[in-house]
Amino acid sequence: MTKKIDDLLDVLEEKAEKVTLSDNVEELQKEILRLRKIVESYGIEEEMHITNVEYVCQKGIDNLKHMAMRGQLDSDGTKALDILHKNLRMARGPIAKRELPGKKATEEQLLKIVDGTKE
Secondary structure (H helix, E strand, C coil), X not given: CHHHHHHHHHHHHHHHHHHHHHXXXXXXXXXXXXXXXXXXXXXXXXXXXXCHXXXXXXXXXXXXXXXXXXXXXXXXXXHHHHHHHHHHHHHHCCCCCCCCCCCCCCHHHHHHHHHCCCC
C-alpha cells in the first residue's frame, strides 16, 4: 500500500514540476516579446555586437554601481564612472533621436497654445 502512495506522490511531484516549468517558460516568452518590442521601437538591431571598449566600460560601470549600492563609492570611483560613461557614449557613436508619434505643431500653433487662445 505504501508503495502505491509513494508512486502517486512521485507522479504528483513530477506533474507539479512540469506545471511550474511550463508557467516559467510562458512568462519568459512573454518577457522576451515585450523586450523585443521595446528594442524595435528604438530602432536597435536585434543582434548587436558590442566592441571591447563598450564591454569594458559597461563592466566597469556595473562594478561601480555595485560599490555605490554598498555605500563604498568614493570620489575616485565617481571620477572613474564619469570617464567610463563618456567613453561608452563615444564608443557607441551618435545616438539617433527617436521621433515621437503624431504630427508636429507649427510655430503659429505653438504660439496660440502659449497665449491660451484656441486654434
